[in-house]
Amino acid sequence: MERFVDREIELSRLRESYASDSPEMIVIFGRRRLGKTQLVQHSLTQRDDAVVYQATQTTPQVQLDEFVDVASGPFPGIEHIKQNWESLLGYLVEQGGIVVLDEFPYLIDADKSIPSVIQRLWDQRLQNTSGTLILVGSSISMMEEATLLGNSPLYGRFTEKIDLRQLGFAAAQEFFPDSYKPEDRIFAWGIFGGVPYYLDGIDLEHDLGTVISDSLLSQRGYLHNEPEYVLRTELTEPNRYFAILKAIAAGNTTSNEIAQMVGIDGKQISTYTQKLERLRLIEREVPLTEEKARSRRGRYRILDPLFRFWFRFVYGNEDRYERLGDEAYEAVIEPELPDFVSSQFEVLCQDALPGLYPDQTFLDIGRWWYKEHEVDVVGFTTEGTMVVGECKFTNAPLDYSALASLEEHTEEIRWTPDSGGDIDKEYALFTRSGATQTVQEAVAKRGDLRLFGLDDITNSV
Known part of the structure; x- marks a missing residue:
């Protein structure tokens, strides 16, 4: 049980x-x-x-x-x-x-x-x-x-x-071994999400490469056919939906990009995406400053991390993994894994924002983008403060260019607090591998800039 x-x-x-x-x-x-x-x-x-x-x-x-x-x-x-x-x-x-x-x-x-x-x-x-x-x-x-x-x-x-929805990060922790460090927990959650059946059925005592190889890459794996099984129970003609999900997993997130990738008329794509939204498989995000119903800058993302992993790495590649055997994880998955988990890391940082800023009451938290500008984490508060954040889930320390880029992009955000008046800006840097000396010096000098590591983030959700 x-x-x-x-x-x-x-x-x-x-x-x-x-x-x-x-x-x-x-x-x-x-x-x-x-x-x-x-x-x-x-x-x-x-x-x-x-x-x-x-x-x-x-x-x-x-x-x-x-x-x-x-x-x-x-x-x-x-x-x-x-x-x-x-x-x-x-x-x-x-x-x-x-x-x-x-x-x-x-x-x-x-x-x-x-x-x-x-x-x-x-x-x-x-x-x-x-x-x-x-x-x-x-x-x-x-x-x-x-x-x-x-x-x-x-x-x-x-x-x-x-x-009923997936468990959040904090609840999912109960399935992880005590030996897991924050980085291990983020990787596991970023791949398997918060579905109890998945987390309880895999042996997380093994290293992550073994878990992924045994449960997902192997055709005999516990979760190898799971997304296909779930989708076929809901969809009578799943082929186009599979193609759409694969397109989104590959980074095609707008309606036009998906339609071009799949070969469906752009006017028809909403029929399929709306169905996938109703099934809680994808969601349409819009910049935090815009109303969802009116925005024309929507981007789609797959909600379940396991489904996103499956459509990015597994679907259509089964024969390749069988040929590679034990080398499949190191050759194909491991080099791309930090980049894959980074989007879920952004979600985690958004969820952690209220805990990291306990003196603030947040009205809305999400992402923002406009043309070439993009900010990973944006939070609007009741007191007229805008908290903006940059997330880096890489092996390299976060450098000063990331801070400079965040400040540049933030200048393009248009938001009017309910209270009126000027906006107070707070800058947050979320990093897997620390920060360079110049960034640390900037954090020490500035009252509007904070640096958060994985311990800070995972303890605040």
Whole structure:
């Protein structure tokens, strides 16, 4: 069983719902491997009034029989109830029970009327009960269609919606060996992300090269086919989506660049990118000073580090790695790994900003760019301070040219504080390998310039 880590906010929300005197209907969704089933099971520890049914891909009658078999443990009387979903679910919730329908999309596949049945049950029978009904699913597209969109029978009826995402860096640390230094932790998180299933299934006691070779490069590896498996469960015609993700992983991040790389008309590319956004696979970033809906300078990035690694290094290269054998990691991956992890390092630095500047209250944190100008970390505060940062995840110390470049680019940022007045600027340098003597001297002399190493960053998220 996977280790259960963090999720304190989600656990609290679930347990508050269980304690309510009113009926509760909860939807929990998110892509596979994030620990939705584990979350529900953990929330029900020490409860004897819960029915947790994990649906299978089978016929409606078999699903009903399986459900009754599971429910008859805590609720023996259910065996005398009419064998249909409305009667069975109504009986359990009227008893004040907690009913969990895991893999809910499988129930819909077998019986399209299930959402309408639950709607009628909720509207007509459950309003004066204190029971809880929880619908859990990994197929984001089907869960949205069945529960969250305006034309769904269940739209607007949920008392709680939990959109489960990856663990953050701080929570992911619990999976890493105590021997890991900050650099090791950043590399591991920058490749495997915060998916519990990934982190719990790989042997991080080995050196990183061995872990990558065994789990990803080898065709027998634990995670070798993972992205393909996840995508094929969500997409009926995945080829174009695979091509788009590979293009983004290769550095083509604007709509035009992606369209040209993939060979799709630029006007059609949004159909595919919007689908990938809904599936939480990519996100469209815009400069921090612009509104997302109106900006025309959007860039796409792959959200899951493992998917980004797979599409950059693994997809389409399997035969090459088999030929190289044990030399594949050193020959192909290792030279490019710092550059690959650097984008995730920027995300980590953004996340660390509130902890590194505890006296500031940040309104927005992100990136900024315009034409040839770009700033890795930008934070706007309530007091009219703009914190800007440069990130260097290289073996070489950060030199003075990086500071000079940061100051130059910052001059192009246009931001007006809510309070009006002048902007106070703070400069932050985030570095893997320290800084040159001239940079250190500048930090010592200036009150608006700070230098942060990996210890500072990892201890502040």
